[in-house]
Amino acid sequence: MSSILKVTNLSKSYSSATGSLTVLDDVSFDLAKGETFSIVGPSGSGKTTLLGLCAGLDRASSGSVEVCGIKLDALDEDDRARVRNQHIGFIFQNFQLLPTLTALENVMVPLELRGEKGIAAKSIELLERVGLGSRLHHYPTQLSGGEQQRVALARAFSNDPEILFADEPTGNLDEETGIKVEELLFQINKEQGTTLVLVTHNMELARKTGRILRLKGGKVIELTESALAAQA
Ligand code: ADP
16 A cells, blocks of 8 residues: 555644643554545544644654655654645635635745746636636635635645645535535545545545544544445
């Protein structure tokens, strides 16, 4: 199996006035390229923390994370940013678009930062791929939630990531719009082979992914194959 994400004995603690609080405790799992994977569990169980560590947004207290064969733990912030730019896409529940920029400009930002050429044409193509060819010059406030999440998805795909992390990608969307965004995520997984790692409260969405990891109090209490994967 070619592993695209390998998490080994990962723990994260925060120190506070009253001592140390362990929010992730000895988490291990291994993901193959092209897999779809959900992280579920009650609020405060460590899902977002785990996703952030896997995506190199934060640093673990102990254990290791390896993305596309690169160990993140030993890297400084600049090198981790480089790995994110090259291999990783990320979308958030609240979209995190820049409000003063149009849809097109939001997608162009990471391409510009990477010094790419032909960024307007590439950004238009990315927005067309998520069905937003007619919304290029709209600002985030002029777009629906589903449209904003699709702009975020186009932006996350600007570096052709091997792995996409999504934190509650449909959490702020109504059911119908959420399903459209889900369909887009799974379509990208099928067509491009992009590995998907989702944090979600939505068990219907989680069951559509190949495997589900359940956290409670920072510990893995279950790592299942979904019914869907079992049928395949
Ligand atoms: P979930 O995504 O499952 O709701 P989180 O990963 O956001 O859970 O948070 C897990 C726990 O870590 C919570 O108890 C939260 O309060 C705590 N936590 C998260 N970030 C910090 C931080 N920067 N400092 C202290 N505690 C934190």
